[in-house]
Amino acid sequence: MKQGEAAADANPPSGPARGQDGAGGRILCFRNLTVAYGNANVVKGVSFSVARGEVAALVGESGSGKTQTVLAALKLLPPQAAASGSIEFDGVDLLSLSQKRLNSIRGRRIAMIFQEPMSALDPLFTVGDQIGAVLRLHAGLSRRAAARRTLELLDLVEIPEPGRRCHSYPHELSGGQRQRVAIAMAISCDPDVLIADEPTTALDVTVAARIFDLLAALRKSLGMALIFISHDLGLVRGVADAVHVLRHGELVESGSAAQVFQNPRCDYTRLLLTALPKPREPRPAPGGPEVLRAEGVTVRFRLRGGWFARAREIKAVDGASLVVREGRTLGLVGESGSGKSTLARALLRLAPLSGAVIFEGEDISRLGREALRGLRRSMQLVFQDPYGSLSPRMTAGDIVTEGLRVHEPSMSRAERDVRAARALEEVLIDPALRRRFPHEFSGGQRQRIAIARAMILKPRLVVLDEPTSALDRTVQIDILALLERLQERHRLAYVFISHDLAVVRAVADDIGVMKEGRIIEIGNALQIFENPREAYTRTLLAASFHASDI
């Protein structure tokens, strides 16, 4: 049987899938795997096994050690990391294998798809060359045969016009297409095990859904075992045969999908399962005064031409109109490039715009810089990336009180310090930590600091640009709760931008759907979720709640 398998490896996959004959037998076995960086263990004695043809989901939040576990299997850990224990593949221990024998397994019998499709491909070579190189190495194909096979593979992963696309460089492809190329490369030698490390996380929801479907379909037709790594337990429901949950490097739960989803043994798993934020209770119809009204807001960017290239103009936002009332939240949803962040900046006059923006009854779209400066304290902005939005060289206290330095320059240092402590307290951060620098805080804490910075000026309107997208689900829920409490206490108007419909559903009273710079649909949240008018909204909804129950 071993012989037959080796022969099957050498040939391109055709005919009946191989997974069936060996079904049930263990193909990959992690035994007491520990990965250490110096004294810190990031994976602590993890044991589980994967059967032939099985879909195993490895689930955990960031820092749980899930990626490190699979990297250890292919000995791809960075040199400063040390792996101990054993990882048995088809009877041999991968950890103690010679480089040469390991190389005959890598890519050929175990293949991997990485999270970042951009950086996982070499920017200097065409995608055809990169897939062809793998085929020539492992399947021993000639240059010509490899080129032919590359086209078939690109077709298999549903890339349009494979004949043209195989001469493209990675930067000429979209994110989804790049990930398809990575998949084509991974399945090129018909591996026994395919490891997919968050293959859809870096992609837009609709694209991610299609990639996810493709992977599932390919696995079914090729019959290989699939290890699917994800931070989202909901995502793997319905596809996974077995689920392994990791937390802080330890395996906290391991079992069949049915058991884990129906009857989780571990509290943490239960937390992950319920980690989808709850939809917001519908609130009484708007009665409060308008805080912000936008009419026909358009943002144009000019792409500068060179000596021999003409300048072009693109509309990032095209005629957007919306209203936000006191104490209410408007959710803006859309995929990357839909113009939602640009619109948010335009509403605050941080991007050049045409059209009208009426803030508290005053048209601010023509105001001069000085006049705007006074208004800035009433309208604030919170960013997505809690690592990039805090200056690494300022203390938490200085960051939080920056607005006071701008708007109340006469305030003494001591008084600012008192205000910093109070502001941090309001976002549930120990005021004693205000002398620390951002890198000493966790992601969630940093986002709280960013929120405190926006709140210290007692604004009327806060624009939240994907404030929870860089955070783990469990942390997201805390941040959302904090935002809701602040809104109720200060009667704040929110514009909440997100690509994540589950989050938007949890906060928004009204929702605007953006596509290619336009607001294509806007209205009551409940109505949009229950009864979307536009086809695009329906696709977006379907993709967002893919495989997980609503």
Next chain:
Amino acid sequence: MDKVLALFRSARRAPLSVRVSLTILSLIAILSICGPMASVHPYDRVYRDYVLSPPSMKPHPTAAEANRALEDIAQRMRLHVETIDSRDGNIRAAFSSAQPIDPRALRAFERSDVFSVSRLVDASDEGRLLLLDLNLKREVFLFGTDVNGRDLLTRVLIAGRVSLSVGLLASFVALFVGVAYGAIAGYAGGWVDDLMMRAIEIVYALPFIFFVIVLVMLFGRHFALIFVAIGAVEWLDMARIVRGQTLSIKRRDYVGAAEALGANAPAIIWRHVLPNVAGPVIAYLALLAPRVILLESFVSFLGFGVQEPLTSWGVLIADGARNIQGAVHLLILPALFLGTTLAALQTLGDSWRHSFDSDGARADGALYKL
């Protein structure tokens, strides 16, 4: 005060190479500043009797040097040396002459670099035969002397002053001009940035030594000109680095947040841009200083820089290169000082730069992670 203490504390945690480099640099700096003052030999004092003496711990004059000096002086005064009798540091010599000798003329011995006191012990034959007691001076030339008989140690140290201060001052010129220029160009962006960068490109196309020499050629050889000329060309890289950093910082969300808070451009540059470019700037400064010192030595080597009797390492090395056949120490010793300084600065700069590359976001105010 806290910050100073933190600096010292973090210096103790620095890697060995950084600590060694810092120690060497401080040592050379202290020696260069204090050494010439403490030295018994002024840097421009010419010891005509000790031209090109090799480095040695032994005091001069040696017996042979004393005898030679004695005979030289005697010859100049048309005296004939009858006997020389040297015992521990003193010489008793007898001279004869055709005419009576004026004892005042014997002061010539005291004016030399070899003898300190001369005492007439006995005069006979109506002053035609003199017996003199001569005390020998004791001069130590640790590094030997140069072609003109000047103490090389003092000269190397005084040269260190010049080279280090050129390095320091020109680096600071480059720092201020470069950081201001780069930050403004980067933050302003658009056509302002375009114009400012095009200007840099023009100066860039001229290798800097050409520029320096043309300036020196046009405006004469003046010490201050070296600072200006070197500083004026060396800010270009700094400006480019700062501009690049500023461009990337400008896109960071914390600058966006500051804009949303209503902070104006100077405040943003001061509070956000400058602190965050400080790291690369300081690392580059440590790499710029050796380049400036090297450039100064180039210019001085070619004779366009510091003028005699003042000196710099480049001038000394040029002297050494000219006398390579007879006196290697004239080249080796200044080169050693120059090389050690350059290596220490380079090591320092590399280590700082490395800590930014690997961990740009960290900021704990540590010295080597500034």
Next chain:
Amino acid sequence: MLRLALSRAAAAAPVLFIIVLLTFLLMRLAPGGPFDAERTLDPQIEANLRRIYRLDLPLTQQFWLYLVHLVQGDFGPSFHWRDFSVNELLAKALPISMRLGAEAMIIALTVGSALGIAGASSPRGIGARLVDGVALFGLAIPPLVVAPLLQLGFGLGLHALPVGGWNGGAWRNQVLPAMTLALPLTAAVARLTQAALSDVLSMPHIRTLRGFGFPSWRIYAHALRSALLPVLSYLGLAAANILTGSIIIETIFGIPGMGRYFIDGALGRDYTLVMATVIIVAALVLLFNLLVDLTYAWLDPRVRDG
């Protein structure tokens, strides 16, 4: 690609023009004339000289005439060597400097990149230490120290190689100068290659290659292409450094190249000669940068597409 070449060339032209204008103005506005050295010059003779060298015309006209001649490749008569034109002087000097520079560049690229690869392949081992050593050595012991030491060792000590002179370009005369010129450059290339290669080797796309079981030598070969890019962009700067270094080397070894003429010109206030050297050097640096940019674009498709 052609469009890129054209636009880069078009951008370089005004830079060169401004350099010509600046050097011209600097030379003419400087205190002291070219004939000041010869103190007791008869006013009649000086007036004659000024007319011959067209110094009696208005500045704009002088510049225009200079430009017209320059475009035709004529740098005018030398102020110092009265019987020669600058072109005649530089026709002999330029090839010598270029040859030395090219040799140094080749040495630096081959030795430096070999060292760099060795360094990157053993980041904590002997290779990296070697690179560190060479790098520190190359910087701490500048050419103005290395050159006399080499002269002492090989020339005066071993009598193996001549200590100076050009001797019509005999190879024995080229060894020491080329080595001296190459040393700092080799150090820089070694460090740069090491840093770039280590960088590339830790990138995700190299991890992909390892994950697909490619043997190490193929991974290195692959990474080298990306690692070449930063080294390449350094070469523009290196060209300028070589020209700077050649001034020192030509002085120490007594080689009649551009650097020597530049120094002599500067000392003798030979304005046309100095201008010519500055303009040629600037043009060479610009040209080299242009070539580097184009090669970069050729190697990196992202740059090619703009």
